[in-house]
Amino acid sequence: RKEVEQDPGPFNVPEGATVAFNCTYSNSASQSFFWYRQDCRKEPKLLMSVYSSGNEDGRFTAQLNRASQYISLLIRDSKLSDSATYLCVVNGRDSSYKLIFGSGTRLLVRP
Amino acid sequence: DTAVSQTPKYLVTQMGNDKSIKCEQNLGHDTMYWYKQDSKKFLKIMFSYNNKELIINETVPNRFSPKSPDKAHLNLHINSLELGDSAVYFCASSRTGGGNTIYFGEGSWLTVV
Numbered sequence: 756r757k758e759v760e761q762d763p764g765p766f767n768v769p770e771g772a773t774v775a776f777n778c779t780y781s782n783s784a785s786q787s788f789f790w791y792r793q794d795c796r797k798e799p800k801l802l803m804s805v806y807s808s809g810n811e812d813g814r815f816t817a818q819l820n821r822a823s824q825y826i827s828l829l830i831r832d833s834k835l836s837d838s839a840t841y842l843c844v845v846n847g848r849d850s851s852y853k854l855i856f857g858s859g860t861r862l863l864v865r866p
Numbered sequence: 867d868t869a870v871s872q873t874p875k876y877l878v879t880q881m882g883n884d885k886s887i888k889c890e891q892n893l894g895h896d897t898m899y900w901y902k903q904d905s906k907k908f909l910k911i912m913f914s915y916n917n918k919e920l921i922i923n924e925t926v927p928n929r930f931s932p933k934s935p936d937k938a939h940l941n942l943h944i945n946s947l948e949l950g951d952s953a954v955y956f957c958a959s960s961r962t963g964g965g966n967t968i969y970f971g972e973g974s975w976l977t978v979v
Binding site (some may be wrong): 789797798799801804840842852853854856858861865 | 868895899906907909910911914922956967968969970972973
């Protein structure tokens, strides 16, 4: 089983739609969770951290379910500029320095 | 000001050559990393240094040798390049300890022909 698994997509949605991505992780001892965004031919950039109680940043909401070992990202009122690959990130099994990246979920927002 | 900068951005070289990628960060971070992103877009950690000390060394061929002259620099040297080494190599940095945001450089696109 991969340490971090994501549906690769692509998710193709119209502007204004709400879209949700899930990510599962295998290490029950993981403590740090993030969503990163990567645009085509660019470097990954932090979108948001994921906290146990869930957190929101504008149109983006992140949730953590420790019992089921999954993380979700909800994007409301999708914009064309949200088109990108969203990477789920979890700290690794044997080192808190080691962040494990999922292979990403691709989002395409169409006019 | 670029926070994490790496050079060169593009590199095309022949099999068997030796090449280096340089990385510098001006964020004052203690921890630096090298990640590799292959053609399937999977981003995998290769090495991590904390205050010039190697703390993560994944299963990477020993043709790859990182060097950290100081905590603001982490260079990657690759010997005897192979076709399979073609990928994007990202340098990154963060504050010490897990759970901190990692800041990436723009990537170095390596093509081995």
